[in-house]
Amino acid sequence: MVEEGLLRRNLSLIKHVADESGAEVILAFKAFALWRTFPIFREYISHTTASSPYEARLAMEEFGSPAHTYSPAYTEEDFPTILRCSTHVTFNSLSQLERFRPMVEAYNREHPEKLVSCGLRVNPEYSEIETELYNPCAPGSRFGVLAEDLRLKAKDKRQRFIEGFHCHNHCESSAEALQESLRHLEAKFGQWLPQLKWLNLGGGHLMTRKDYNVPLLIQLIKELRAKYPNLKIILEPGSAFAWQTGPLVSSVVDIVENHGIKTAILDVSFTCHMPDCLEMPYQPAVRGAISVEANDLSSLALSPIYRLGGNSCLSGDFMGLWQFDHELQIGEQVIFEDMIHYTTVKTTMFNGIQHPSIVLQHTGGELEILRQYTYEDYRDRMC
Numbered sequence: 001m002v003e004e005g006l007l008r009r010n011l012s013l014i015k016h017v018a019d020e021s022g023a024e025v026i027l028a029f030k031a032f033a034l035w036r037t038f039p040i041f042r043e044y045i046s047h048t049t050a051s052s053p054y055e056a057r058l059a060m061e062e063f064g065s066p067a068h069t070y071s072p073a074y075t076e077e078d079f080p081t082i083l084r085c086s087t088h089v090t091f092n093s094l095s096q097l098e099r100f101r102p103m104v105e106a107y108n109r110e111h112p113e114k115l116v117s118c119g120l121r122v123n124p125e126y127s128e129i130e131t132e133l134y135n136p137c138a139p140g141s142r143f144g145v146l147a148e149d150l151r152l153k154a155k156d157k158r159q160r161f162i163e164g165f166h167c168h169n170h171c172e173s174s175a176e177a178l179q180e181s182l183r184h185l186e187a188k189f190g191q192w193l194p195q196l197k198w199l200n201l202g203g204g205h206l207m208t209r210k211d212y213n214v215p216l217l218i219q220l221i222k223e224l225r226a227k228y229p230n231l232k233i234i235l236e237p238g239s240a241f242a243w244q245t246g247p248l249v250s251s252v253v254d255i256v257e258n259h260g261i262k263t264a265i266l267d268v269s270f271t272c273h274m275p276d277c278l279e280m281p282y283q284p285a286v287r288g289a290i291s292v293e294a295n296d297l298s299s300l301a302l303s304p305i306y307r308l309g310g311n312s313c314l315s316g317d318f319m320g321l322w323q324f325d326h327e328l329q330i331g332e333q334v335i336f337e338d339m340i341h342y343t344t345v346k347t348t349m350f351n352g353i354q355h356p357s358i359v360l361q362h363t364g365g366e367l368e369i370l371r372q373y374t375y376e377d378y379r380d381r382m383c
Contacts, residue, residue: 021221031238056085119164126184170204248339269310
């Protein structure tokens with residue numbers, strides 16, 4: 001359930017950052033793409049970022065404006081759609097840039113009213129992300145061009161074609177992390193920044209988190225713009241927009257016990273609906289419950305403690321141990337907090353598990369059902 005009041009709270013803060021700093025903050029679909037809520041977003045922001053032809057079409061057709069698009073690799077079949085639906089296209093490698101430059105130049109000649117600006121993803125070889133799965137700057141990363149390779153291989157003509165740099169090395173990170181990243185970015189790529197028109201600092205700027213240093217973020221962007229007045233600064237967070245805007249509501253279907261461990265089996269699935277919990281791993285907060293470690297069980301022997309299990313056939317479709325203040329009952333709700341960002345875009349229909357309905361709670365309290373999933377959704381995906 002998306003709560004409109006909480007969503008608008010985040011959007012207001014993001015608009016404040018954009019207005020005060022002079023940067024453009026755009027929505028990354030990879031974390032949030034519920035297009036039925038886009039009319040609310042359009043009151044605060046003007047653009048989005050895409051990573052595929054489908055996301056680029058969603059930007060154009062549902063958000064109402066072309067996307068800033070980046071993909072690790074484009075294909076000849078998809079690239080015309082990318083051009084049609086984008087104002088900015090970022091290439092991941094110099095070889096991709098050379099391969100598609102003729103298509104971009106031809107498109108721009110044919111559409112002088114809608115020129116596509118091209119950029120290059122660069123790798124500053126620095127990130128504070130500790131989880132390797134989410135670290136785009138880990139050694140051997142497939143993301144971005146190294147400064148050494150750009151110096152050795154870039155030609156003058158190619159450099160004139162590149163109008164911007166894209167750098168993404170954060171994940172739910174702080175303003176202090178950005179401050180350090182900028183130091184590394186300038187050290188590696190500073191010689192090219194005066195020649196560019198824009199700098200996209202990617203996502204992972206969790207500016208709507210309670211302890212985030214928003215004044216520092218604004219200060220850093222202002223200083224960057226003062227140092228490089230030629231640059232338009234772009235941020236493209238995803239999580240920050242939908243951070244703590246609503247829960248995933250499940251119900252207890254059964255309770256089983258094995259070797260003293262009670263598992264409450266729910267009508268949702270970690271592997272299908274909350275894959276970040278198994279990938280990262282990320283453990284969500286559960287309303288009215290306290291997460292406990294297995295080695296704490298002896299001191300809590302009299303407390304009602306449950307492992308929460310999903311309803312798929314995957315053996316590992318379960319998460320953690322939680323202490324409740326009462327014995328759970330069949331049919332009782334178990335509410336996972338802050339499950340809008342990423343949860344809604346990463347779901348699968350493994351095992352034919354039905355997805356939860358998506359509901360928007362308006363500021364007045366009324367509920368609007370945005371989507372209910374059916375057998376046909378599963379059947380059509382599997383054909």
